[in-house]
Amino acid sequence: MTTTHLAHNQVQLALHQLRAGTGRPLLLLHGLGERAPTTPPDHVAGWPGPVHALDFTGHGDSTVPRCGGYTAELLMADVDIALAHLGEATILGRGLGGYIAILIAGARPELVRGVVVDDGPGLHGGPSGPTEAVVLMPDDTRGDGPPDPYAIVELATDTRTADYAVTFVRHAAERSGLDQPITVVARIRPDWLAGVVDHLGGKPTTVEDALARYAAG
Amino acid sequence: MDGDVDDEVRQVRAAVPLARRPDRQRWVHAGAARLSVWEWGDADAPPLLVAHGGFDFAGTLDVFAPMLAAGGWRVVSWDQRGHGDSDHAPIYSWSSDVRDSLAVFDSIGTDPLPVVGHSKGGNLMLELAEAQPYRFRTMVNLDGIPTGANAPDVSERDRTKLLSGELAAWLDHRRRLAGHRRRPDTLDGLAKRRAVMNPRLSIDWLRYLVTVGGRRDADGWRWKTDPALRLGGFGPRRPEWGLRNLAGIGVPFLGVLGTEPDPMGWGTREGDVGGLLPRHGEVVQLDGVGHFVHIEKPREVADLVLEFVAR
Numbered sequence: 001m002t003t004t005h006l007a008h009n010q011v012q013l014a015l016h017q018l019r020a021g022t023g024r025p026l027l028l029l030h031g032l033g034e035r036a037p038t039t040p041p042d043h044v045a046g047w048p049g050p051v052h053a054l055d056f057t058g059h060g061d062s063t064v065p066r067c068g069g070y071t072a073e074l075l076m077a078d079v080d081i082a083l084a085h086l087g088e089a090t091i092l093g094r095g096l097g098g099y100i101a102i103l104i105a106g107a108r109p110e111l112v113r114g115v116v117v118d119d120g121p122g123l124h125g126g127p128s129g130p131t132e133a134v135v136l137m138p139d140d141t142r143g144d145g146p147p148d149p150y151a152i153v154e155l156a157t158d159t160r161t162a163d164y165a166v167t168f169v170r171h172a173a174e175r176s177g178l179d180q181p182i183t184v185v186a187r188i189r190p191d192w193l194a195g196v197v198d199h200l201g202g203k204p205t206t207v208e209d210a211l212a213r214y215a216a217g
Numbered sequence: 218m219d220g221d222v223d224d225e226v227r228q229v230r231a232a233v234p235l236a237r238r239p240d241r242q243r244w245v246h247a248g249a250a251r252l253s254v255w256e257w258g259d260a261d262a263p264p265l266l267v268a269h270g271g272f273d274f275a276g277t278l279d280v281f282a283p284m285l286a287a288g289g290w291r292v293v294s295w296d297q298r299g300h301g302d303s304d305h306a307p308i309y310s311w312s313s314d315v316r317d318s319l320a321v322f323d324s325i326g327t328d329p330l331p332v333v334g335h336s337k338g339g340n341l342m343l344e345l346a347e348a349q350p351y352r353f354r355t356m357v358n359l360d361g362i363p364t365g366a367n368a369p370d371v372s373e374r375d376r377t378k379l380l381s382g383e384l385a386a387w388l389d390h391r392r393r394l395a396g397h398r399r400r401p402d403t404l405d406g407l408a409k410r411r412a413v414m415n416p417r418l419s420i421d422w423l424r425y426l427v428t429v430g431g432r433r434d435a436d437g438w439r440w441k442t443d444p445a446l447r448l449g450g451f452g453p454r455r456p457e458w459g460l461r462n463l464a465g466i467g468v469p470f471l472g473v474l475g476t477e478p479d480p481m482g483w484g485t486r487e488g489d490v491g492g493l494l495p496r497h498g499e500v501v502q503l504d505g506v507g508h509f510v511h512i513e514k515p516r517e518v519a520d521l522v523l524e525f526v527a528r
Contacts, residue, residue, distance in 0.1 A: 007395035009445050010307040012391050056307060067248035067298075068316055069308030073452055077391040078242035084392055107384040130458040133348035135315055138248075150248065154312055 001038050003061060005169045008081045014061035023049035024113060026211070027082060027089045028098025032122025032155050033147045034061030043207045044092065046216050052089075054082045056097075058148030061151050067139070068150040072096075072125075072158055076103040082113045090214045095120025096155055099165070099188060102196065105182055106168025109175035114214030116207055117184045117193070118187065124190040127155035162195020169196055178217065183210040226428045229404065234422040234513070236279040238429070240286075242302075245295065247320035250313075253302035254295045254321060258286030265290040265526065268318060270336025270361065271480070272414070272442060274301030278430030281511040284519035285333075289525075295321045297460075299443035301430055304454050309446065311454070314341055315348075322352050327352040331469075331526040333513060335483065336361045343447050349463040355469045357522050360482065362472055362506050363459040364489045366500045383451055390447055399444050401437030404428070412481055414448075417507040430459075463493045471496035473518060475506040482508035 340363020
């Protein structure tokens with residue numbers, strides 16, 4: 001594994017190359033509280049190109065700010081910094097990483113050549129509408145290492161609505177040129193993701209099959 | 218706290234004779250972020266907290282706060298993260314601003330406080346008053362009540378195109394941030410640039426603000442505000458959700474609205490909030506005044522606040 005550090009404002013993002021190769025890269029996005037794997041997972045073994053994995057802000061080998069300020073949109077920009085380095089990529093996201101993958105697919109449809117959304121930590125997120133106001137304080141007792149406790153608090157409780165997520169899906173569908181720019185293989189479907197699946201339609205599939213389709217496209 | 222000022226700054230500040238720099242500055246830590254807290258008035262007077270609006274800083278209260286202090290209050294405010302002299306944080310969010318404000322509350326004590334918030338600061342306080350009502354004795358909101366202002370004549374598809382442009386522009390902005398510094402300018406240049414956002418405020422006042430919220434480097438003046446911060450934005454939350462916090466406020470509430478169109482204004486009118494006013498709430502609408510009610514009419518608004526908190 002080799003690691004490149006990319007600057008996103010004051011944050012140094014760790015982008016790991018798990019497997020070298022030629023052709024379009026596959027970019028792996030981890031779940032909330034996780035970090036990038038050190039070797040390619042078995043279910044991406046069939047991907048023909050290089051495999052990379054990003055540590056989000058506050059996770060893994062990326063900077064841990066420890067002051068709060070996490071949003072899904074910030075993590076979307078983390079991925080965009082990685083895409084500025086990698087160029088066109090296909091993205092496989094776990095949990096929170098799956099939600100972020102949908103956002104970046106809609107925001108940079110010219111760079112994202114297919115997204116696969118898998119189960120994982122942080123898939124659910126917070127409420128889907130206005131709710132009781134509450135100020136959550138992070139568990140600051142684990143020392144300085146990752147993951148950032150503020151990330152856990154803020155990204156487990158962020159608002160996620162189906163219409164917001166579907167807006168990004170619609171961007172991806174209209175501007176990526178792909179027939180099916182987003183594939184949901186996650187079995188757990190919170191309201192926002194159920195809305196995405198309703199919008200997408202399509203048949204159930206697996207990570208392997210979805211990646212094979214994007215590799216061929 | 219006029220500090221180490223030279224003739225240029227002294228001359229600019231003299232053009233706003235009612236302005237007075239705070240009497241004290243101190244630091245508060247919110248996680249790893251260091252916040253600059255400012256105070257006007259007798260240190261032993263009862264505290265009154267003021268939250269500034271987005272892209273402002275505590276120094277924008279240099280006329281208003283001394284008027285409140287002269288009414289017998291220890292006026293406490295702070296530069297929100299990324300603003301004024303507070304740290305440029307690596308990341309920003311609404312919830313981090315709410316949490317930062319708690320650190321400032323905690324630095325004052327545990328008794329409930331009279332609180333004044335302008336614009337974003339008012340909206341932050343609306344949310345906090347629902348989450349932690351025990352921190353509030355009274356609340357004054359200066360043109361910071363959010364409503365669902367939108368563009369109903371824009372079709373959904375057009376809105377989709379509009380949003381895609383916003384998304385790309387925002388991501389491009391994020392790509393440029395590493396190592397980015399604001400463009401240097403003259404003191405007058407910075408004041409004129411701010412006039413685009415604050416066209417109703419006098420150029421003397423805007424020049425004054427440069428001497429407080431700006432920094433003079435070897436190559437010119439720059440605003441201290443973190444260039445990572447950007448007007449506008451997008452996300453799943455809808456601004457009008459903040460309005461839902463209004464109805465349940467249990468302490469005396471005063472809303473002060475400006476009616477004149479203003480680039481930074483929220484467009485909220487008395488009729489938008491009347492149905493959701495809390496039981497002990499009232500709204501005063503100031504005609505002929507824009508978004509910065511406390512800057513355009515400091516004496517009038519300070520008197521409203523002083524009379525309200527004295528009840």
